[in-house]
Amino acid sequence: MKEFTEPQSTKTSPRSSLSRAAHAHQQLMEAIRSGQLKPGQRVRETDLAEQLQISRTPVREALHRLQSEGLIVNAPQRGLIIAELDYQQIMELYQMREVLESTAAGLAAKHASEPEIYALREMISKQQDCLDDAEAQAHHNRLFHNALYHASHNRYLLKTLNSLKDAMVLLGATTYKVPGRSETALEEHRAIVDAIEKGDRTAAEDITREHIRAAQKARIELINQG
Amino acid sequence: MKEFTEPQSTKTSPRSSLSRAAHAHQQLMEAIRSGQLKPGQRVRETDLAEQLQISRTPVREALHRLQSEGLIVNAPQRGLIIAELDYQQIMELYQMREVLESTAAGLAAKHASEPEIYALREMISKQQDCLDDAEAQAHHNRLFHNALYHASHNRYLLKTLNSLKDAMVLLGATTYKVPGRSETALEEHRAIVDAIEKGDRTAAEDITREHIRAAQKARIELINQG
């Protein structure tokens, strides 16, 4: 079996200060994101150890971590496989995001510092600059949401939302491929930050809830098209 | 150092079909719950391997898992220690529970099946039967909340709430030790199930939010007494 292609000088290649286990985890996440590893596909310690040129021990740790994150599941009669989310589970995922992201925005409206709000605005402006590139949009979108999680100043919320974000990798194509979604999402981000800046908790919650619902609708559209 | 006392035939001794790693994890959780391992205390692979009479490998896995669950943290200059939650973090924990438990109750009002509602009532009745025993109350309380999580029919919510429940172990003494808390909590549980049975989502959410807030107040009371 062929080894994972590891693009050299890209921003995706952070480097060797990482433990081998952490590195393996990153590589696997990236392989899932890029589609080199597809949902349902089997994953074996031995294979990965060989492909990544390390021993089985750190691979094992990475696999355990991915299991606890729900990206890999132990399928009876099949062994470890990349998790396949069915429609129901995807809806549960968005339902959860709706609750948690709106909570994060609401808390940010109460607790975000001026520099944190500034950072959110910066990200929106970066996103504005690449409205035509769906992948870049998705990247900046992730950064925005991450900054929002931090601004909530609740560590459990932060951790859980990060975990949900990772699970989103399993869904494949970004919803920014849906025509018009980029522009709408950008507007929604602006409205969220406006509400946070005003300290309007309820508005921040409501707008964010609608933002996630819109993303969910775009996702359903993508699913129904195949 | 002395070995962990492992009470034999109690309900806490599930047995050997478990992998060693899973067993180690259980033992550690139990040691934390029982106070044999206290927050801030150092935890070493080698020690545990010796105490549990197994090799370092499964101990390592258990420790990693506890780390990802937040029960153990890697303190710079000190190594692995049992996590110590400061006041702020405890508040964040209850804030998160407030959001998630109320969401779970709201979803249960929409999706719980008749047998699931029946199970909730059974648990309330069991709890009624041991109003004088704080530990037993705490046990039945955990079962009740667990059943509530399941009734929400959202796997991400279930998983996250279970994780929060585990983190609660770090808080030590149960809030059922606060005079009158048992009786009040029981009434609140009844009100929650009533709302669920009626399919009244908003009521289920509101009552549950208040239930968690009451628990938080009891917790604060415990903290302030030392």
Added chain:
DNA sequence: TTTAGAAAAAATATATATAAAATTTATAGG
């Protein structure tokens, strides 16, 4: 004393070897 730095000690990360499970394949009986 205090503090920087080297040496020693301890602990963790990784590799590899062995044991135990689980899965697949092969074979005999229906």
Added chain:
DNA sequence: CCTATAAATTTTATATATATTTTTTCTAAA
């Protein structure tokens, strides 16, 4: 041709050995 069972194979779990890294201890200079 199907089914059940056992042998063979693969894969994972655990143990142990080795390599790195981190912490501690000791020493010497300020």
